Structure formats: C-alpha cells, structure tokens
Amino acid sequence: MAPQGSQAELEFGGPLGAAALLLLLPATMFHLLLVARSGPARLLGPPPYLPELEELWRPWALLLCLTWLGLQAALYLLPARKVAEGQELKDKSRLRYPINGNPIYDFFLGRELNPRICSFDFKYFCELRPGLIGWVLINLALLMQEAELRGSPSLAMWLVNGFQLLYVGDALWHEEAVLTTMDIIHDGFGFMLAFGDLAWVPFTYSLQAQFLLYHPEPLGLPLASVICLINAVGYYIFRGANSQKNTFRKNPSDPRVADLETISTATGRRLLVSGWWGMVRHPNYLGDLIMALAWSLPCGVSHLLPYFYLLYFTALLVHREARDEQQCLQKYGLAWHAYCQRVPYRIVPYIY
Ligand SMILES: NC(=O)C1=CN([C@@H]2O[C@H](COP(=O)(O)OP(=O)(O)OC[C@H]3O[C@@H](n4cnc5c(N)ncnc54)[C@H](OP(=O)(O)O)[C@@H]3O)[C@@H](O)[C@H]2O)C=CC1
Numbered sequence: 467m468a469p470q471g472s473q474a475e476l477e478f479g480g481p482l483g484a485a486a487l488l489l490l491l492p493a494t495m496f497h498l499l500l501v502a503r504s505g506p507a508r509l510l511g512p513p514p515y516l517p518e519l520e521e522l523w524r525p526w527a528l529l530l531c532l533t534w535l536g537l538q539a540a541l542y543l544l545p546a547r548k549v550a551e552g553q554e555l556k557d558k559s560r561l562r563y564p565i566n567g568n569p570i571y572d573f574f575l576g577r578e579l580n581p582r583i584c585s586f587d588f589k590y591f592c593e594l595r596p597g598l599i600g601w602v603l604i605n606l607a608l609l610m611q612e613a614e615l616r617g618s619p620s621l622a623m624w625l626v627n628g629f630q631l632l633y634v635g636d637a638l639w640h641e642e643a644v645l646t647t648m649d650i651i652h653d654g655f656g657f658m659l660a661f662g663d664l665a666w667v668p669f670t671y672s673l674q675a676q677f678l679l680y681h682p683e684p685l686g687l688p689l690a691s692v693i694c695l696i697n698a699v700g701y702y703i704f705r706g707a708n709s710q711k712n713t714f715r716k717n718p719s720d721p722r723v724a725d726l727e728t729i730s731t732a733t734g735r736r737l738l739v740s741g742w743w744g745m746v747r748h749p750n751y752l753g754d755l756i757m758a759l760a761w762s763l764p765c766g767v768s769h770l771l772p773y774f775y776l777l778y779f780t781a782l783l784v785h786r787e788a789r790d791e792q793q794c795l796q797k798y799g800l801a802w803h804a805y806c807q808r809v810p811y812r813i814v815p816y817i818y
C-alpha cells in the first residue's frame with residue numbers, strides 16, 4: 467500500500483510550494499481579470515489599477531454566489547439520478563491520523579479525501595457542476611454584452627463560446643468518468659480543488675471571452691474554418707482516447723476495444739499498448755492541448771493574455787502527467803516500465 471500521512475512523499479513542492487500557491491493563485495486570477503479589461507491587456511507587468519477595498523465587496527455578489535451554489539446543491543440532491551459505483555480509494559477505507567501534519571500543506575491539498583455529509587460529496591459536487599456550468603454562463607453573459615455593445619456578437623466570440631460549450635457539455639455528458647480521476651481517488655479536498663473548481667475554472671477559463679469583449683478581433687471565414695478544424699481534431703483525439711480507456715476499464719471484452727494489444731500487470735488490470743494509448747502515454751492530454759490552442763486563436767496574436775490558458779494548461783498537464791506517472795509506477799511497477807519502453811513519448815509524439 468502507498469505510504470500515507472507523514473511518510474508520504476510531499477507533492478507541489480511541499481509546504482513551501484503550497485504556501486506560495488495559496489498566495490499566487492488568487493493573485494494571478496485578480497491580475498488576469500484586471501488586465502483583460504485594460505487597453506494594453508499586458509499579461510506581463512503590473513495591473514493598470516488596483517481596485518479600492520470597497521469595490522471588491524458587494525453583498526449582492528456574495529448572495530449571487532451563495533444562491534448559485536445553493537441551486538447547484540439542490541439539483542445535485544434531487545432523488546431522480548443515477549447512482550454510480552466509484553473506484554477503490556487510495557486509503558482503502560483505513561484512516562490514519564498523523565499528529566504533526568503541516569497545516570499549510572494540508573490546507574492546500576486537503577486532509578480529508580472525500581468529505582461528505584450523508585450522500586452529499588463536496589469534492590465530486592464542486593469538481594463539475596457549479597464551476598463548469600458557471601464558466602459557460604459567464605461566457606454567455608459576455609456574448610450577450612458584446613451583442614448589446616456592438617449590435618451582434620463577433621464571429622470570434624461565437625467560436626470561443628461554441629468550443630467551450632462543447633467541452634463543458636462533453637464533461638457533463640461523461641460525468642461518471644470523473645470518478646476515475648486522481649482528483650477524486652488521490653487528492654484531498656483542500657484549497658487547490660475548492661478554489662480551482664469554484665473560482666479558477668469559471669473566471670480564468672472564460673478569459674478569452676472576457677478579452678474579446680474589450681478587444682474585438684475581426685475574424686474572416688477562412689481563418690475561422692481552420693480554427694474550427696483544429697478544435698475538431700483536438701476534440702476527436704481527446705474524446706477518442708478517453709472513451710477508449712473508459713470502455714476498456716469498464717469491460718475489456720467490449721468489441722470496440724477487444725482487439726487492442728495490452729500488457730498484463732501484477733494487479734490483474736491490463737494496460738493498453740495499441741490504439742490511442744499506444745501512440746503516447748497521455749493522448750487525451752494532447753487532444754485537450756490542441757483544443758486549448760483553438761480557444762485562443764480567435765483572439766488573434768496581438769496579445770499574450772488570451773494564450774494564458776494554453777500556457778497554464780501545458781504546465782498543469784506536464785505536472786499532472788508526472789504525478790500520474792509516479793502513481794502508476796507504484797501501482798504497476800515493472801509492467802509500467804515495460805509500457806514506458808513500448809510507448810516512450812508522454813504527450814506529444816516524437817517531442818515529449
Ligand atoms: N481542463 C482542465 O483543466 C483539465 C482537464 N483534464 C482532462 O481530464 C481528463 C482526465 O485526465 P486525468 O484524470 O489526468 O487522467 P487520465 O484520464 O489520463 O487517467 C490516467 C489513468 O489512466 C490509466 N491508464 C494510463 N495509461 C493507461 C493505459 N495504457 N491503458 C489503460 N489505462 C491506462 C491509469 O489508471 P488505472 O490504470 O488505475 O485505470 C492512469 O492513472 C483528460 O482528458 C484531461 O485532459 C485534466 C485536468 C484538468
């Protein structure tokens with residue numbers, strides 16, 4: 467069993483890294499929001515102005531947030547829903563309580579793996595609905611604001627809204643797949659996921675639409691078609707890879723995956739070594755990154771700001787891939803080494 471508590475290897479740079487991220491993440495989010503609405507929209511450099519403290523406090527904004535969470539929580543609790551069985555958890559239901567846990571590190575990553583009140587699972591609830599749907603609603607509000615401002619929404623705004631709506635719709639349609647992510651199985655529910663899900667996703671993932679509202683970008687049909695093609699290629703790889711693995715994990719004899727080549731592991735689970743998962747070790751990340759590029763391109767190339775998501779996401783996925791690699795090495799040992807030899811590239815064929 468993987469070491470836990472005080473013996474576990476610390477991630478995210480340990481307490482120092484966690485302390486830095488606690489400050490950096492909210493500061494970055496504020497910086498991006500302030501800069502997006504300024505004329506020069508400079509990603510690097512100080513923000514154009516700092517709002518007064520009173521400007522940051524609006525009772526109705528708090529009420530709106532609480533109402534949004536309350537509404538989502540009520541919908542989540544509706545009795546008419548499918549109940550899915552989750553994966554075996556990292557702690558195998560045996561709890562250990564180290565006395566001298568580091569409070570900053572624990573606050574960032576969360577001590578509690580899956581906090582629940584009755585059947586209300588805080589982490590699962592936050593991971594998808596409020597933040598992802600909130601992101602789409604913010605995008606839509608920006609589209610409507612642009613229509614009010616300029617008579618009709620621009621083609622660039624339509625593309626950004628359409629692409630991101632597809633992405634969120636896909637995540638909600640395949641909701642059950644979230645149960646196999648490391649966020650649910652491995653990470654605690656701390657600042658990273660609470661802030662990430664509820665603030666970072668809706669406010670920074672909608673940055674392209676925010677940028678377009680203040681910095682209109684003329685976009686011709688030929689270029690728009692190329693961008694649509696890039697998004698379609700990304701989505702094809704992303705969905706193909708995720709569905710192939712999910713189908714295989716659910717039922718390895720399913721005709722759609724039964725012919726794929728696999729290697730056995732000591733745990734009894736097998737690893738795919740052909741199909742999407744024989745191309746690179748994380749084909750789904752590759753597709754996701756191609757889509758991220760397609761979301762930025764409608765904003766033109768005059769500013770770096772709309773490419774923030776692509777840059778951040780590349781860093782997130784490289785780090786996530788390394789973490790997943792460690793976890794797979796612990797789970798599968800020699801079989802994982804064999805897989806890495808057979809499929810040497812991590813995300814981008816022949817490059818990385
Ligand atoms: N937009 C965003 O901000 C983010 C999006 N994502 C997206 O979410 C999706 C889920 O990503 P994530 O949770 O990181 O992980 P993955 O869906 O990539 O799952 C990784 C797991 O898949 C299994 N696996 C790995 N290789 C193989 C293989 N060859 N054959 C069979 N199983 C294999 C292993 O688990 P096991 O063997 O136990 O099944 C491994 O731990 C991705 O599409 C990603 O792009 C992720 C993070 C952020």
Ligand SMILES: CC(C)CCC[C@@H](C)[C@H]1CC=C2C3=C(CC[C@@]21C)[C@@]1(C)CC[C@H](O)C[C@@H]1CC3
Nearest residue numbers: 491593594636637647649658661662663666667
């Ligand atoms: C605030 C930090 C910099 C990092 C926070 C990370 C979170 C925003 C992401 C961690 C894993 C995520 C996943 C998704 C959204 C972003 C977070 C919460 C998806 C739900 C996006 C849609 C995909 O289809 C599934 C993803 C699972 C992981």
